[in-house]
Amino acid sequence: MGTGGTAPAQADRGGASGVRTALAGLTTRGRSFLAAGIAAAVCAFVLGLSELLRVGLLLAVLPLICATVLYRTRYRVAASRRLAPGRVPAGSEARVHLRMDNVSRLPTGLLMLQDRVPYVLGPRPRFVLDRVEPQGSREVSYRVRSDLRGRYPLGPLQLRLTDPFGMCELTRSFSACDTLTVIPRVEPLAPVRFGGEATGYGDGRQRSLALAGEDDVIPRGYRYGDDLRRVHWRSTARYGELMVRREEQPRRSRCTVLLDTRGGAYEGAGPDAAFEWAVCGAASVLVHMLERGFSVRLVTDTGSAVPGEGADGFAGTGQETADAAGLMMDTLAVVDHSDGTGLSRAYDVLRGGNEGLLIAFLGDLDEEQAATVAKMSRRSGGAVAFVLDPDTWTREAADVPRPGDRHEERLQLLREAGWTALSVPRGASMDQLWRQADRERSGLAAVSGEARG
Numbered sequence: 086m087g088t089g090g091t092a093p094a095q096a097d098r099g100g101a102s103g104v105r106t107a108l109a110g111l112t113t114r115g116r117s118f119l120a121a122g123i124a125a126a127v128c129a130f131v132l133g134l135s136e137l138l139r140v141g142l143l144l145a146v147l148p149l150i151c152a153t154v155l156y157r158t159r160y161r162v163a164a165s166r167r168l169a170p171g172r173v174p175a176g177s178e179a180r181v182h183l184r185m186d187n188v189s190r191l192p193t194g195l196l197m198l199q200d201r202v203p204y205v206l207g208p209r210p211r212f213v214l215d216r217v218e219p220q221g222s223r224e225v226s227y228r229v230r231s232d233l234r235g236r237y238p239l240g241p242l243q244l245r246l247t248d249p250f251g252m253c254e255l256t257r258s259f260s261a262c263d264t265l266t267v268i269p270r271v272e273p274l275a276p277v278r279f280g281g282e283a284t285g286y287g288d289g290r291q292r293s294l295a296l297a298g299e300d301d302v303i304p305r306g307y308r309y310g311d312d313l314r315r316v317h318w319r320s321t322a323r324y325g326e327l328m329v330r331r332e333e334q335p336r337r338s339r340c341t342v343l344l345d346t347r348g349g350a351y352e353g354a355g356p357d358a359a360f361e362w363a364v365c366g367a368a369s370v371l372v373h374m375l376e377r378g379f380s381v382r383l384v385t386d387t388g389s390a391v392p393g394e395g396a397d398g399f400a401g402t403g404q405e406t407a408d409a410a411g412l413m414m415d416t417l418a419v420v421d422h423s424d425g426t427g428l429s430r431a432y433d434v435l436r437g438g439n440e441g442l443l444i445a446f447l448g449d450l451d452e453e454q455a456a457t458v459a460k461m462s463r464r465s466g467g468a469v470a471f472v473l474d475p476d477t478w479t480r481e482a483a484d485v486p487r488p489g490d491r492h493e494e495r496l497q498l499l500r501e502a503g504w505t506a507l508s509v510p511r512g513a514s515m516d517q518l519w520r521q522a523d524r525e526r527s528g529l530a531a532v533s534g535e536a537r538g
Contacts (some may be wrong), residue, residue, distance in 0.1 A: 107156040107253070115148035115252035122146070151252035161189040162217075164242050164259050166200075172266045172411060175356065178230045179265060181210075181239060185224075187217040197245035197254075202229060203237045206265070231267045232356040234364070234418045239263045268414035269361075269368040272515045276377065277523035304328040339398060339441030340379040342367050343431060343461075345386050348422035350448025352479045359478040359511075363446040364417055366471060366515050370444050371413045375399065375406050379442070383413060387423050388430035391416045428457045435461050443468045449475040455495040459502035469522050470499055470506040477511040 111119065122145025129138035167182040183200065187193055196214040210227035217223055231237065240262035247254045304317040307327035320328035344367045351360040367383070374381045382398035383391045391413065392399060399409035435443070443465035447458065450472065462468035474492055492508065499506035505526045507518055 106255070107152040110155070110253045110255040111148055111152060112247075112251055112254055114250075115151065118144050118148045118252065147250070148252040151248040151250055155246055155248050155253050155255055158194075158246060160187070160191070160193050160246070162186060162193065162196075162244065163188050164244070166240065166242065166261075166263050168239070168263060168265055171264075172268055172414065174270050175234045175267050176230070176232050176270060178228050180226055180228050181265075182224065182226045183212070183242065184222060185214060185217065185244075186222040187219060190219050192219055193217040194249070195247055197247065198225065199243045199245065200227070200239065201241060201243065202239055205231050205233055205235075206237055229265065234267045234269050234361075236419055237265045237267065239265055266415055266418050268418045269365045271372050271414075272365065272369045274369055274373040274516055274519045275523075277519065304330050338379050339382070340370075340374040341382045341384055341398070341435065341441065341443050341465075342370050342374075343384050343386075343435070343443065343445040343447075344417075344420070345428070345445070345447045346420060346423045347386055347425050347428075347448060349426060350450070351422070351473070352475065359448065359473045359475075360422065362509070362513075363448065363471075363473060364420060366509075367446050368414060368417050369515050370519075371417075372410050374442075375410050375413075381409075381413070383416060384431055384434055385420070385423070386425055386428050386431045388434050390434060428454050432457050432461055436464055441466050445470045447472045449473070449492075450495045452495075455498050459499055459504070462499075462503040467526065468504045469526070470504045471509050471518060471522075472496060472499070472506060473509045474511075 122141045122143065125137055125141025125144060127141075129135065129141055163186040165184045165186075167184075169180050169182065171179075173179040181200070183198065185196070185198065193214075193216060196217065198210075198212040198214065200210050202209055206229040212225045214223045214225075229237075229239075240259070242259045244257045244259070245254055246257070304320040305328065307316070307329050311329045315329040317328045317330045344363060346360075351358065351363070353359060355361070371381055371383060380398035399413065443461060445458065445461070445468070447470055450458065458470065472492070472495065476492065496506045496508060505522050507522055507525070509518065
């Protein structure tokens with residue numbers, strides 16, 4: 086929701102600048118009347134015709150009077166803008182509601198509204214409002230739609246005033262703007278467990294003490310609301326105050342999503358490009374894991390992470406989950422290609438601790454980059470990679486694809502390092518690849534169990 090603010094429908098009157106502003110607002114009709122009047126007055130002076138002089142003066146003065154009256158009009162109007170919704174997936178429509186209130190004691194004349202919108206959202210909407218009574222209001226709305234994610238400014242709203250004769254038009258602009266966020270499309274994913282490697286909230290393999298802080302291993306002091314059954318009597322007698330036992334609680338399982346944004350790893354542009362598929366896939370996984378109770382984090386090849394360095398990740402229930410998903414989507418709405426050529430900075434971020442389940446969306450890899458990705462699985466509880474096949478994404482379906490030996494070699498290198506690596510062809514469904522990854526991880530877990538037996 087946004088508010089355009091309140092402003093007088095007039096400009097500051099001041100000397101020559103005010104005169105130039107008023108004359109610049111003359112329409113084609115007003116300029117024609119002025120030119121005809123001047124020409125008639127000149128002819129009357131040359132020919133000595135007083136009647137023609139009066140006609141010329143009338144034609145010339147009429148647009149000047151209209152411009153002066155319109156320029157000195159003291160309309161005071163308030164404009165507001167409301168987006169429904171303010172965050173919309175790519176390819177979906179949002180509606181923009183405009184409200185114009187006349188806060189003065191005088192009725193307005195004919196008003197024309199125009200809202201500035203980027204070209205990608207569609208043509209500029211224009212509306213004509215009839216006379217607005219004192220303290221009255223008018224409401225209009227229009228729709229916007231974009232197939233490209235991003236953040237798009239809406240506004241400022243422009244108010245165009247005109248006189249009854251159509252001799253002059255003056256434009257007034259409100260200062261406030263709003264922003265429409267177009268986020269990546271999110272595909273619903275099946276609730277899989279990836280062979281038991283990452284099992285969600287309440288079943289994590291790692292456990293932590295009830296309070297954060299390594300120095301609080303001994304029983305702590307009693308706090309209001311603590312269960313009296315947890316009182317540690319030996320420590321109470323020792324310290325002379327009530328002490329309670331600390332209990333272990335399950336740690337929320339973690340999931341890190343790695344998004345490869347290198348410009349050289351993807352080809353093509355537009356809503357159906359390979360990079361857009363990777364962004365939409367990352368968005369689908371992030372939302373799915375949040376809904377499953379995971380603590381999630383987004384990392385890119387540049388080493389940037391959301392949330393930032395030192396944070397475990399976004400987590401929560403109910404509204405907290407929705408807010409965390411919104412922050413993630415806002416980040417992915419504006420993510421773009423990076424200038425980097427390697428994945429070493431992302432590796433430096435990931436090797437700092439146990440990332441839990443690691444899910445990567447990768448573009449084209451060379452031998453060095455594949456070796457770097459292979460090492461990332463050592464600090465994770467499970468690693469799944471969706472590697473886009475450059476052969477299918479750079480050629481049309483009717484063309485004969487190039488040999489994919491290099492792409493298969495990279496996938497095999499990742500699999501040998503412990504990754505569940507899947508090739509992503511053009512037009513692939515994220516949900517189908519998600520299920521396939523679960524089946525492959527389940528098969529690997531079964532084979533690993535038989536080997537241990």
